[in-house]
Structure formats: structure tokens, C-alpha cells
Amino acid sequence: MYLDNAFPRYNIFNKELILPNKVDQRFISSCILRIINNKTRSKDKLRLLQIIKKIEENSGESVILGCTDLPLLISQKDTSSRIIDSCKILEESTVSILKQNINF
Template identity: 25%
Template sequence: MQQKTIGLLGGIGWASTAEYYRIISELVVQREGDAHSARIVLQSMDQFDFTSRADDPPAIVAFLAEQVARLQAGGADFFLFCANGAHRFAPALLPLVELPFLSIVDATAARVQASGLRKVALLGVKQTMAGRFYHDRLAAHGIDTVTPSAADQERIHAIIYDELVHNRMNAASRQVFCEIIAGLARQGAQGCILGCTEIPLLVRQDDVDIPVFDTTRIHCEAAVALALGG
């Protein structure tokens, strides 16, 4: 039986938030049977409320703290960001909230470590690829991280925000991602972290030749394990 209610902080963007709801629900049914469904509290923010504060980190942190408080008031026992990039604000946010936090970065790093790979590529929004929150956590597990060139980071970032967050899937954009991943594999990447929760909507394991780590599914699996007690 589900022992804890899952709190989802979504909306950046809505397409991957919908995937969280679907995947978590399917996983709970798989484990508990058709008579069950997942207990979830969803706080879906307006993406503009988040992105419009992009140049003011204290304002974003304060805004996120308000959203987490709403999840807690709704009965959530722990919470997740339905996004990767927002995790860069976790160090400043967590001291301000009471609700336990389940990190997509920690869950993904543990999965990569379990795979035995020691060098992986990282794709995501620019703040994820250029930031340190994934690199440092992976390094703590003895894993090296490689990222695309600055030009390719711009291309990836644009596709995410212009297409994927709006649930627009384009075959030409999929080819861009596949070519970038192939290039990183030639640089020694043994696998690739799809470090934006919208990327798995476009790129699947069958599209590329190296293992991919679907951070959305990894995070959902960790949430269900925690909610069901293992």
C-alpha cells in the first residue's frame, strides 16, 4: 500500500509534468494492482512565474518556497521538482521548507553508478549543462561528465524552450539531438543523461547507440519506491 503521498511541483513545463503523473500512476498500478491508483498532490505553477524571475535567484527561491508550502498544505509527504534545471536552486530552497525533498540528481547519479559507466554525457537546458549540480554529484560517485560545445548547448536549449516544453515533437530536432549524442560518444561518453525532463519525449533509447538515462522515469521510479516503502 502507498504509505506516503507524492508531491509534484510542476509546470516547467507542463508536458513533462503530465508524464510524471502518467508514469507514477502506471508504476503504482503495476506494483499494487488495478484496484489502486497513485496518491499525488500536484502544484503546477505558471512557467512564466518561474522564468520571469530568472535573473533574480532570491525571488525564484522565495517563489518556490511558496509552492512547496502549498504542496505541504495539500497533504504531500515529500516533494519533487518535475524538472532538472530547477535543482540548481535546491541548496538555497531546502533550508526554507519543511517538506522532505527527493532529488532527480541524486536518483540519476545512483542509477549511473549502478550501471558501471564511468563517463557520461549530459544534455539539458544551458543552466544544467553549464552548471555544477550534476557534475559535482556525479564526480562524487567517480563519474566524469562531458557536455556539448557552447554552440550545441544553445541549439539544445532553444529546442527545449521553443518546442519540447510545448509538447511539440519535430523529427529534425530529434536528429539534432542524436547527432550531438553521437559526437559526445566519439569523445568517450559511454552513456548520456537526458537531463531535462522533456528530452525523453523526443529522444528514446532506440534512437541512439549508447545507453541513455531517462531522468523523468528514474525520478518517478524513485518517488514510487519512497511512497510505497521500498
């Protein structure tokens, strides 16, 4: 689900967010549901890579995999676009917080 007004805080980084078009957004949502239900199709990955390519062609510098399920299908090795993996960020942040609380 994409909310057009959910991203204004990124303006503090002087970055413009390029969202997939509505058709691609619906596909991504459907694809996420298929990942969750372990029913992905081979064409799902190809279509996601096409969407990433469109963003790249629209001057996108990076692609945020904002759903933690998407890295199960797409990884950095699949594309030349810089992938920002929300699952990896969550993992690293959790470890960092735990280390601070445990005083490693």
C-alpha cells in the same frame, strides 16, 4: 542551461562528465522549449542524435537526458548509447518512496 560548476559531485563516482559544446547547449535549450510548446521539428530529433553521437565519440559511456521533456523526443531505441532518462528515474524514485510510506 548548463552550469560548469554544477557537476563536481559526480567526481565521487570517478566519472568525468562530457558536456555538449556551447552551440549544442543552446540548441538543446531551444529544442526543450519547442517540446514544451509542442512545436518540435523533424530535424530536432536528428540533431539531438548527432549530439549524442558526438558525446559517444568523445568516449562518453552514457547520455543523461537531464530535462524531463527530452524523453518525449529521444528514447533508448533511437541510439546505441546508454540513455539515462531523468524522467524515468524520477518516476521510479517517487514510486519507491510512496511504497515505503504506504508499507506495501
